[in-house]
Amino acid sequence: MIQGTVATGAAFLDAVVTVRDRTGAIAGTSSPVGTDGVFIVTLADGTNPPYVLVANRTTAAGEVQTMVSVAESASATTANITPITNLIASRLSPTGDPLKLVSEFVAGTATITPAAVVASVAEINKILTPLLVATDTTGADPLKSAFSTNGSGYDRLLDSLKITITPTNASSTNIEIAVKQKLLEGMQPTVIKFVSSATNLPSLPPIDRANLVTSGTSVLIADLLKSLSACYALPLASRVDTAGTGVAADIRATTCKSLFFGNNPANFRSDGDVVGSDKLFSGMFTTSGSGTVFSQGSYEATQGNGDLVVGYKSQDAGGNGGFDTFVVRIDTDGKLKLIGNQYQYPGGVAAYHQFRQFITLNQSAYNYYSTGYNMNFPDVKGGRGVASSIFDRVVVTTPNGASVTLKPSAGKSHLNLVKSSVVTGTSYLRLRSVFADSATVGDIPTMDSNLVFSNIPFTDQDVAYIAAQSVWTFSYYLAANTAPNGAADATQYFKTRARALTIEELKRQGLPQLSPTLISAIQAKTSVYPGHAPLPTDGPLSGLDFSVPSGTLPVSRIKLFGRLNLATDGQIFDESVEVGLTARTGSIACTAVGSARCGLAGAFAASTYATGLHLYSLDAAGREFINFYAMYQLIKP
Structure with missing residues (x-):
């Protein structure tokens, strides 16, 4: 039997753990993981170590999320599965891809012996030493030490880490380790990066424990999501005043009102939007929202004012859903409550990837891949700007200090990038673009001149250098600008959840x-x-x-x-x-x-x-x- 805890900080809810033995055969599987993260696998007779443990769960969107761990000998009856063990598995793999570890071991290209595992654990602990010290977990064995998914001790360590492992090609993997902690607004995260072939690995810098997430936060996040689900489980007429106008004040159920800071849904504001039937938390106001379940909560970041960014999964009664984040704050009752980022204007940035196929005029030889970031700025009407926009422009400062400008235009629902003083039809900044056919010759920015490309083309290495939780600055200039000396009317900050893939990484991604x-x-x-x-x-x-x-x-x-x-x-x-x-x-x-x-x-x-x-x-x-x-x-x- 092998047992342990599978968690990312929060329990890896709904995952099934599969254990494979030295031949690659399935030695046993677990029941779906519950809220405590505990799994137990009874091994079949005749199986032999070393064992590779793979925890899989499938999202509502069909995406498979996976973490890997190892049990190197018959005496190893405990094996946790976490982002740290996934990193250990990556270091045991010659390609750096944990998902290949089973096939590589069977093929004889990976070594999973007690000595190899001890060496990998020591290597990873050395990298993480400053964070282990800050969380008082220096004596913990990432594979074998028991822990609970209560946001304290080793679980707090997991909450404070963001480890990203991205296979680049068949033989190499990009790895990023970031610390999730409170930072001043606009400050870039603490990150180290390396490729799987590296042997002299960097270590994290010193970490101030006061800036880490408070012990026990993951429990508070789970409680908030349970309460959200309880609100949406109520009949519509109990949730809201159906004769109302669909605004925050129409929410009548105490179960629902108490989700928000100050027990008042009107306190919530995020990126210029508020609670309403055609705005945020619209499902509270509709029958179609009834039965929506919120789960898989995760701590993502702490804002400069101490508010927390929390990730979550939502799934409606029809099985549709997805992942998103919201900002929460500790209320006077000690519970986390929904508050939003309190920003006045809409805006966001996301890693954005595109395969552009030319299906007319016999131009398919010029199909190309692009990777970069999309600037999402919905236009707000009712102002004195172009097409009645309230905005004159928004200037976005990227993590490397470069800036781009977006403006409104007629017929467009969003602000778009400005190129040579002309408003384009795109909000997508392409950092790197490559023809699908390596034999095709041409300069893509010249050929597709209406789009926006980085003035200095990025290499794949440049793209990979950008942190997953990179910080972008938005400076808003209103059409009725009244700020002194032409200063911005407002400044907001945005932290991404993932970096853009390199072109090599993107080519591995299937598309509809x-x-x-x-x-x-x-x-x-x-x-x-x-x-x-x-x-x-x-x-x-x-x-x-x-x-x-x-x-x-x-x-x-x-x-x-x-x-x-x-x-x-x-x-x-x-x-x-x-x-x-x-x-x-x-x-x-x-x-x-x-x-x-x-x-x-x-x-x-x-x-x-x-x-x-x-x-x-x-x-x-x-x-x-x-x-x-x-x-x-x-x-x-």
């Missing part, structure tokens, strides 16, 4: 695909120049069929990029539709009723054209993946 039949239909009706596809004038754009290969993230949104008439000054626009995680088709209507681009009943006006379609997927770490089908002409060399 539009159906070949749909692509052929688009190609059949595409105008010769400039490669755009006419949009339907008798109804919405329907029949958007797609497939999701096994192991690939599902589609959650389909987005249309379009143009009104073919003139060079033709208005550009976009429309999108959310789709369920099990959906394999979609339909996009024209929603700007009364505008020049829309007809009746969701149809598009005459002389409107599609310039692109994209399939959007999101992983549990907040990284975005897009398969983009382009319908326009490149400037070919």
Whole structure:
């Protein structure tokens, strides 16, 4: 029998532990892991060590999350599974990929002996020594020491770590170790990075224990999520005043009101938005939200004012869901309550990856991959700016100190990047772009000149250098700017949850695909120049069929990029539709009723054209993946 605790700080809820023996055969499996993180595996007769333990759980979106550990001998009856043991397994693997450890051992390329395991444990403990000291866990054995998922002791150590292991190719892996702690606003995180082939590993710098998450926080997070689930389990008429206007004051159930700081939902504000039926926590106000369950809470970061950023999983009664974060604060009753980041304006950044396929004008040789970051700034109307925006511009300062500017434009729901004083149609800053066909020659920024690329192209190494929890600064300039000396009206900070993948890492990521039949239909009706596809004038754009290969993230949104008439000054626009995680088709209507681009009943006006379609997927770490089908002409060399 082998038993232990599988946790990332919080229990690795719903995971199943599979044990494989020295032949690679399954020696036993556990029951799904509960809230205490404890697992027990009874080993089958005739199995022999060393054993590799693999904890898997599948998210509502179909993404598989995995951690690995080892039990090197028959006497090793305890084996915890944590991000630290996953790192130990990475160091035992010749490729640095813990998921390959079983096959590598069977093939004779990996060594799992007591001596090898002791050496790997010592190596990792040396790296983590400052954090082990700060959490009083220097005497703990990461594999064998018992601990509880209560946010104290060794569990507090796990809460304070963010370990990211990303295979680059078949023989190499990028590894990042970051400390999650309280930092001044705008300060970059404490991080060390190395590749799996490295032998002289860096160590963490000294850590001030006062800046680490308070002991017991993971229990408070779990309690908050239980209370959230209890609120959504109430009948709609008990949760809210259904005769109300769908605002925070309409929440009537004490179970729901007490979730918020000061027991008042009106106190919650996040990125300029508040609680409401068409805003944040909209599920509280609708029957479709009933039965939503919140789980898998995790401590992500501490803000400069001491508020905590908490990650969570939500899943509605229909099985749809995903991962997100919110900001919480300790209330006078000692419980964590929802407060939001209290920022006045919307804004965010996410690691963003795109495969751009040119499906018209016989340009497929120029398909290319891009990696970088998407700046998400929804436009806010009611101001004196362009298209009635309240914004003149937003200046974003990146983690390396460079800056980019975004501005509003007509027909666009979000602010977009400025390039050579012109507002583009994109908010995606491409750090690195590479042709899918290595034989293709050309300069991608010159060929696809309407997009925005880094002025200094990044290498894969440059991309990998950016920290997972990197900090970005947003400076907001309003159209009615009243700040002295032209200063920003507001400054906000944003911390990402994951870094952008390198191109090599991205190529390993599967993507959903539009159906070949749909692509052929688009190609059949595409105008010769400039490669755009006419949009339907008798109804919405329907029949958007797609497939999701096994192991690939599902589609959650389909987005249309379009143009009104073919003139060079033709208005550009976009429309999108959310789709369920099990959906394999979609339909996009024209929603700007009364505008020049829309007809009746969701149809598009005459002389409107599609310039692109994209399939959007999101992983549990907040990284975005897009398969983009382009319908326009490149400037070919």
